[in-house]
Amino acid sequence: MLVDIIGSRVLRHVTEFKNFPYKVNNFIIDQSILTLTSEPIPTSMKDINTTELTDITIAHRDLNKGQWEKFKKSNSSVLIIDLLGELRSISEYKQSYYNTDSLEYININSGKKLSRVEQFRLLQKYIDDSFIDVLNQYEKVIIVKFIEDNSEESDFIAGIFDMFEEKVENKLLLEYIVGKDIDKFDAPIEFYHEINMDIKRFESDSYESQLLFNELLLDNELSVYMNFIGDREYIYELYKNGKSFKKSKPTRSRFFKFQLKEPAKYRIRVNLVDNSIQPRLSKTYEFTTDSHSNKASQFIEMPDKNNLWLLDVLIDTTNIEGIIGNPFKYGEGYQGIPVYDPSEVKQDFLPASKLLSTALKKISEMDHITFTRFLKNNEDSNNTLLIDFLTYLRSKR
Structure with a gap:
């Protein structure tokens, strides 16, 4: 099976395993999306002033362009993306974009280096529906993410994924938490082996008869993303110290x-x-208070039943210590959070009258992926006011 790759040296290492499950058809390596559709600078390999073969190959493809056209016409079934190529220094030259070192290798030193912010803003313009259409021509799009705590580079890459990830129809997701002591581009072989084995599982004979998912504990959120392309209905159940603690309603959300x-x-x-x-x-x-996020804990007054969605927004975005409401009606708590009578709480609390403005602020701060999931998780609500509000929000995004 043929695969196209938009990636970095990480994925190049992965493809070098003999049991890598695909045959590489097209590979854009260590280039920004910005550079793909720029004007070419026709250059032969002998004119590129470096002795490193890999650098010569990357620069030759970068300067001569043309690779993106191959992707648009590709007959490959699978696309793999890691976007670490966006970390290369990018320069603008004559209103086109190239790797900075590509220009330097052919003695062009008049290009303007882009800051990360400039690059990000330009990508917001370049990643449009036509780009998404190319991604959606593949039967599978495997997104490989590397998450590093307090890393500006990790946030930068995540922000680019946010621009298009939710619009990819046939997405499979692999996420890896990487310590600061790991050089992703020159890591131990076990690092690349794990990625290869995870990719291989998508092509195993038992793929459709097992529940493959990406799992992640980040701050105080434990999540799963189902790596199956197709219509299934799931129930997600949280176990605490070996016992069932809470579960979702049946949902088709992956x-x-x-x-x-x-x-x-x-x-x-x-x-x-x-x-x-x-x-x-x-x-x-194992979740400890040390791994807890820095979101402030607080008590919140429960709104009336038609506005419980406001409370749901805050539960999803805030560390709520307790809810002030009717403990007789919610003897087991609300969504796993204890419900107290007002007489039991001595601390200040957020009154129900302020939930709307607070929830709106939280929604406005959501990134694209979180916001899209919020819409999907609530669009089957029976609350007509909520449906009208979500419709309004959708028109404004």
Whole structure:
């Protein structure tokens, strides 16, 4: 099976394994999306002033362009993207874009180096529907992400993915938390082997008869993303210290996350509603207060039943210690959060009258992916006011 790749030296290392499941057809390596459709500077390999063969190859393709046209006409079934090529220094020259070192290799030193912010703003313009259409011509689009705590580079790449990820129809997701001591481009072989094995699972004979998912604990959110392209109905169940703690309603969403409140050992069990495949459990994650996010904890007054969605927004974006409401009606709590009588709470709390403005602020701060998931998770609500509000929000984004 043929694969096209928009990636970096990380994916080049992965493709070098003998058991890599695909035959590489087209490979854009270490280039920004910005550079793909720029005007070419016709250059032969002998005119590129460096002795490193890999650098010569990358510069030759960058300067002569033409690769993106091959992707648009490709007959490959699979596309893999890691976007780490965006970390290369990019320069503008005669209203076109190139890797900075590509220009330097042919003695052009008059290009203007782009700052990260300039590059990001330009990408917001370049990543349009025509770009998305090319991605959606593939049967599978495997997105490979590397997450690093407090890393500006990681945030930069994540921001670019936010521009188009939710619009990719046949997406499969692999995410890896990378320590600062790991050089992704020159890592131990085990680092690349893990990525290769994860990709191989998408082509295994048992792919359709198992529940493959990407799992991630980030701050106080434990999430799974189902790596199956097709219509299935799931129930996501959170286990706490080995016992079932809470579960979702049946949903066709391939993504689900739980907010963790208390130190404990957690894992997610994924169940198919029709029980056609055995349930699968994630790894066990130990959540401690040290791993807790810095969002402020607080008490919130429960709104009336027609406005519970406002509370849901805050539960999804805030560390809520407790809800002030009717403990008799919500004896087991609301979405896993204790419900207290007003007489039981001595701390200040957010009154129900201020939930709307607070929720709107939280929604406005959502990135594209979080906002899109918020819409999808609520569009089947029976609350007509909420539906009208979501429709209004959708028209404004």
